[in-house]
Amino acid sequence: MSIVRHEPSKIFSKVVEANGFVFTAGIVADDISQDIKGQTKQILAEIDRLLKIAGTDKTKVVSASIWVTDIRSRDAMNESWNAWTGGQNLPGRACVEAKLADPRMLVEIAVIAVK
Amino acid sequence: MSIVRHEPSKIFSKVVEANGFVFTAGIVADDISQDIKGQTKQILAEIDRLLKIAGTDKTKVVSASIWVTDIRSRDAMNESWNAWTGGQNLPGRACVEAKLADPRMLVEIAVIAVK
Amino acid sequence: MSIVRHEPSKIFSKVVEANGFVFTAGIVADDISQDIKGQTKQILAEIDRLLKIAGTDKTKVVSASIWVTDIRSRDAMNESWNAWTGGQNLPGRACVEAKLADPRMLVEIAVIAVK
Numbered sequence: 001m002s003i004v005r006h007e008p009s010k011i012f013s014k015v016v017e018a019n020g021f022v023f024t025a026g027i028v029a030d031d032i033s034q035d036i037k038g039q040t041k042q043i044l045a046e047i048d049r050l051l052k053i054a055g056t057d058k059t060k061v062v063s064a065s066i067w068v069t070d071i072r073s074r075d076a077m078n079e080s081w082n083a084w085t086g087g088q089n090l091p092g093r094a095c096v097e098a099k100l101a102d103p104r105m106l107v108e109i110a111v112i113a114v115k
Numbered sequence: 116m117s118i119v120r121h122e123p124s125k126i127f128s129k130v131v132e133a134n135g136f137v138f139t140a141g142i143v144a145d146d147i148s149q150d151i152k153g154q155t156k157q158i159l160a161e162i163d164r165l166l167k168i169a170g171t172d173k174t175k176v177v178s179a180s181i182w183v184t185d186i187r188s189r190d191a192m193n194e195s196w197n198a199w200t201g202g203q204n205l206p207g208r209a210c211v212e213a214k215l216a217d218p219r220m221l222v223e224i225a226v227i228a229v230k
Numbered sequence: 231m232s233i234v235r236h237e238p239s240k241i242f243s244k245v246v247e248a249n250g251f252v253f254t255a256g257i258v259a260d261d262i263s264q265d266i267k268g269q270t271k272q273i274l275a276e277i278d279r280l281l282k283i284a285g286t287d288k289t290k291v292v293s294a295s296i297w298v299t300d301i302r303s304r305d306a307m308n309e310s311w312n313a314w315t316g317g318q319n320l321p322g323r324a325c326v327e328a329k330l331a332d333p334r335m336l337v338e339i340a341v342i343a344v345k
Contacts, residue, residue: 003290003292003319003344005319005320005321008317008320009320010312010317011308011311011312011315011320011323012294012320012321012322012323013320013321013322014322015322016292016293016321016322018290018292018344019134019249019250019251019344020134021134021136021251021292023292023293023321023322023342024322025322025323025324026322026323026324026325026326060118060133062118062131062133062136062138063131063138063225063227064127065324067324067326071214071215071216074216078126081126082125082126085126087123087125089118089120090120090123090124090126090127090128091120091127091128091131091138092127092128092129092130092131092138092139092140092141092225093126093127093140093141094140094141094180094182094223094225095141095216096141096182096213096214096215096223097213097214097215098213098326098327098328099301099326099327100301100326100327101301101304101325108324108326110293110322110324112138112293114118114133114134134249135249136249175233175248177233177246177248177251177253178246178253178340178342179242186329186330186331189331193241196241197240197241200241202238202240204233204235205235205238205239205241205242205243206235206242206243206246206253207242207243207244207245207246207253207254207255207256207340208241208242208255208256209255209256209295209297209338209340210256210331211256211297211328211329211330211338212328212329212330213328227253229233229248229249
């Protein structure tokens with residue numbers, strides 16, 4: 001058993017490797033002035049970067065948790081999601097509504113991958 | 116490391132096997148005209164089906180995430196949950212309130228199992 | 231593959247071991263008359279106890295899910311969180327707002343650890 005933690009802040013690590021699995025934190029957009037489509041695109045680019053750091057990539061994501069602040073914006077979020085997945089190697093996924101740390105954050109995504 | 120993805124839609128796979136674990140998507144009821152007890156029963160039957168496809172079953176579920184649209188309906192949901200588990204092989208579980216993709220959906224459940 | 235389930239209630243097990251991982255249930259405070267800082271402290275002490283029962287400890291937590299009933303109370307929750315982690319061995323983490331089983335419950339936490 002070994003654990004590798006990457007990019008710890010004061011509160012959490014952005015991505016953690018353990019026992020053949022990779023767990024990201026709940027990722028939000030850097031530029032929260034963008035709409036949900038733009039925020040989702042940013043988040044998924046950040047998840048790509050984190051998965052690479054942990055030695056894996058988006059083709060190996062097995063589960064995704066998505067929180068949106070307005071469930072009616074799910075279709076707009078899915079436009080960026082579908083562009084990212086390309087309809088390939090699709091994980092299990094749950095998407096529900098929840099308020100996030102800042103009211104300008106419209107979406108947050110965490111994934112579990114294998115490596 | 117191998118990943119097996121079952122029943123992909125355009126957006127997610129209904130169940131994914133990887134590294135000895137099985138991850139379902141967040142499952143909702145097919146017939147959302149039913150009450151939460153009926154919806155939960157449908158969802159758990161679907162989870163049984165998905166776990167079987169992935170080579171495991173409800174006795175090997177280790178974690179469950181449940182979202183209900185009205186937390187006061189938790190007891191009614193639990194009636195169907197308890198009937199399903201039979202009080203045996205109980206997973207860890209978290210149940211919180213969240214709005215779901217369609218206002219008629221009253222409950223959504225995702226599980227992690229081993230195989 | 232072996233599964234060890236600890237402290238089952240009627241509905242869920244408080245902590246489950248399987249395939250080198252440990253999954254806690256969503257834990258809430260025993261004394262829900264306390265503020266969120268106090269409730270968080272109680273929850274993390276209970277998580278320490280559960281991880282120990284499952285043969286691991288807080289230095290091996292890889293992922294944490296936190297639900298708070300008022301996202302504006304996140305900073306107060308984090309005071310107890312940061313005291314618990316000591317800024318070391320930080321897991322991935324997602325924290326969102328959700329209503330919990332009882333309106334006096336202000337926070338719920340579930341973790342995944344390795345052993």
